[in-house]
Amino acid sequence: MSIDDYLQAPESKTLDFKQDLSSPRNLLKTLVAFANTAGGRVVIGVEDKTRTPWGIDNPLEEEERLCNLIADSISPRLVPNVEMTTVDGKTLLVVEVFLSNSRPHFFRAEGPDAGVYVRLGSTNRQADRELIAELRRSVEGVSFDEMPMPDLSSDDLDITAAQKAFGNNRLLDEQNLLTLKLLTRHQKRLVPTQGAILLFGKERTRHFADAWIQCGRFFGTEKIDIFDHCEIDGPLPQAVDEVMLFLKKHAFRGADLSELRRKDVWSIPLGILREVIINALVHSDYSQRGAPIRIVFLDDRIEVESMGILLPGLTIDDMKQGASRIRNPVIARVFKELHLIEQWGTGVRRIFAEARELKLPEPKIEEIALRLRFTIFLAEPHAITPDTGKAHPKHASLDTTPQVTQQVTQQVTPQVTQQVTPQVTPQVKRLLTSAVGELSRAELMRAIGMKDRVTFAKNYLEPALAEDLIEMTQPDSPTSPTQRYRLTENGRMVMERM
Template sequence: MWSEEEIDALLEPLRHADSDNQSVEVKEAVGGLPTSLPETVSAFSNGNGGTIVLGVSERHGFSPIDGFDAKSIADAMAQMCREKLMPPVRPVIEIAEYHGSQVVISVIDETDPLDKPCYVRNRGRYSGSFIRVWDGDRKLSQYEIDRLLENRAQPTYDREIVGEATVDDLDSNTVQGILHLCRRQRPRIFGTIPDDDALHMLGVTGIDGDGGTHPTLAGLLAAGKYPQQFLPRLNITFTRYQGYSKVFAGGVKYIDNRTFDGPIPEILEETLLATRRNMRIGGVLDGPLRKDTFEYPEEAIREAVVNAVMHRDYSPMARGGQIQVNMYADRLEILSPGGLYGAVTTDTIGMPGATSTRNQTLAKLLELTPFHGGTVAENRGTGFELITATLTENGNGAPEIADTLTAFRMTFRSADTARLPDSRRDRRYAAQGEQADVDYSASVGLDHGKVPKPTHPKIVPFPHGGIDVQDITDRELYDQTIKGTPWLEEPYARYMGIERKPMDGDEAMPATSPAIGADAPDGGTGSGTMPPHADAGYSPLEEALLTLIGEHGTMATPQLVEATGAPRSTVTYQLRKLLRSGAIERTQPARSPKQEYRLKAA
């Protein structure tokens, strides 16, 4: 039985927010059940469950409402859940005393994954399935419903034949490497059969309705010469952002941006190289020894990327989305299309015995696909345990995971490269360790000289914004992320009026700052002299745009995008700011397709 104190504790967050929330819905229900209530029950059932409180008024400070008939409403609630939802919902319904009145509290449990989606019966599965989003109920999309239904049967999208491709689109060296390892491991089965038969049995190739042999999706991804010829977005993108968000102050959107195409071994290799090239690596003395400290352990990055390519959603509706590896000033994120599959949930991930393979054929092939003297994957269900242990040992802490029906994200927090984690210290010099090192170890949960026990991944909301860049001042931005990068430091120092001493390598930089967003220091434009508007308080990208427009007289948006190397959305945003400030003006009516910009006469 609910006590008044428990009900107060349940409703207090709602009073502070003046709204319902993700897990609690309040309705007055005077005169009968609200017509929207079946949608709320569906939403809670398809999510993480929730609580519905009837007989309480949101309009009057979440206090009991007069004229509420608790007994009839409780009966109606039970009948509705039994008759209007499929599968039927069986909530725990109680009538409780609350400040001298009666209220009805219904606790809705999450529906078993094999029974999802729970939908409003008379509206059908694709029109009557909902999910909870903050304080409201959102209808599930067809894609989300299909992902829920996918849990009821084993997906086979990875074994789908790619009819436009032929066996000539497979890389012969990789194919022979797969066959060699397969015959060595299973000589009784594959020792004497022809290559074509072996490839068909492994799922590298398949036979279409006309008897023709073609690669499967899994075969192309593991051993294709160029899978993106047929599946353009089944690749990986890597972006190194300058700050803590994709939307960043000062116009600097990213400092490295790459797309990796090719078979899985190749894009995995390129991704690992990109992360290594962009992460901080510190050199730390441990007694007389010098050791490198890495911002992120490469073993964890490799395991996370392999998991992403192996377990992502390859259904037709998801093939337009790539895997994203995003590096920020304080974290590394790996995002993949499709949420967790089968028996693996955010509660069970990393636990012994919790394993489900969405793409069985691809997973099997990656166990046989050569990579750096071994294979791409082991597929033993130990990936998250390895990631967590490696990150914790390196001083990063446990990974953070976020899961929805449509996407999965894993986040690594940056480690301190100024210190060597105690788990990597040479025990011969442990006695020489300073007290500060011990304090630091304790602060991140490490025992001095011992490999820490892995912790369970931290579950965070999706999306998770991290640090709010709006709270970062220009000076903090400069000190934390710009300072020490010569080709960015010079224009920002000038922008903020900071006196900057010459740095090693400055003589190799161009006389003016390069285009913001360019991939390298030599990507800039300019005349080699400081633009006349340099002291007007404009950002470096705004300066670059004004300089280009001034030099050419007039310029269109596509020309400015090409000249600066910045994303079109960023250039468009900066042009709008310059228009509002009166620095430039349009040469054509606002919506003209021939629009160009010129400096506004003083």
């Protein structure tokens, strides 16, 4: 890019403008942030808002002053390229900083704990302790999920759940657990890695308090009034299907009758959403504390938000072009083995390509307050009607092909007596659509709006258990106060057909 191109571009993750060197503190923080994040350029001598070139008085002296400020104020030592260029007879200074292999750099006046900055969009953000550690790991080539958990043992892994996920494709003996880096050797002992506990730990959320997923369906287009929500805290590979069930619960379905066999057509782009959810689970920065992965379903869009900014050296434009770096190689490899990831580095490109094919607005990727947000815009608004509490399309059809006929399912209430699918009453269907993740009896009752325990047991829970659609997490202790319920494989299949 030429200097004229820079003057036409907005400030961004890799571009900043300064009018002069009268207040060098912010400039120095910007250089620190560039060095720690993805590199960048600062153009000095330009009015920030209008992009009018004002120029620099005594440019040779100012260049020397700037180099001295950088040498005296930033640690470890940073050596950027500083060049002079002329626009409309005005001399500008262009400071180019590359992604540094000595990161984290810090502003010396604030010290190594408080003076580390990273670049988020067009702003500088002070890095916290976890992010500073992430910057160090990125230089050392060590990932958070490969690190051992020396206070734990293999007994802390739910090997049964892990083997169920892998099926017959791989026997999870000691050697394979080591190969997958679910176990690692630490001081002559075999201990689980952080990734192993995140994937299949028996007490995942005790060790990683924010390693769960919060799903919410809101009224309208603002995150103010919530209509429905659920919390998913099971094994990460299982969470993909559980999130998709929640999204389907609040979508509507049509039928494509143009082929010999009926084909379901959903009002939300399931393929895109599944890819975005997998991306969030695989690339979230689980070393960060403060908030879980969030799935927000609004009338006009679905947002997927995960912890962690992009890895150093990566920008949003890079992602759109197919560039990819793996933050959690242990989690990523397991997802690949389970065929949740098809091919390395193709997920984001596939998301944008499918959005174009479906004629949807381009998805949006943003770095917001040390989090990454992926926004998928919907083809049709999904307004929740007050009388039924169900989402309905704005128009009568799905706008796919002339052969697609709309078959919006009506809300199921206890008063409806006909069966929805073979062996599944409307009451049981209502229970299945609410059983997202592992829920207690009280949570299930709240989810479907029931208060009478006897009616709930007789018409909802017991029939679902009898038909093997719901199962207990502790079948040997049916009256345990910590008993929870979840969908069985049979229940998932029934949900897919409904």
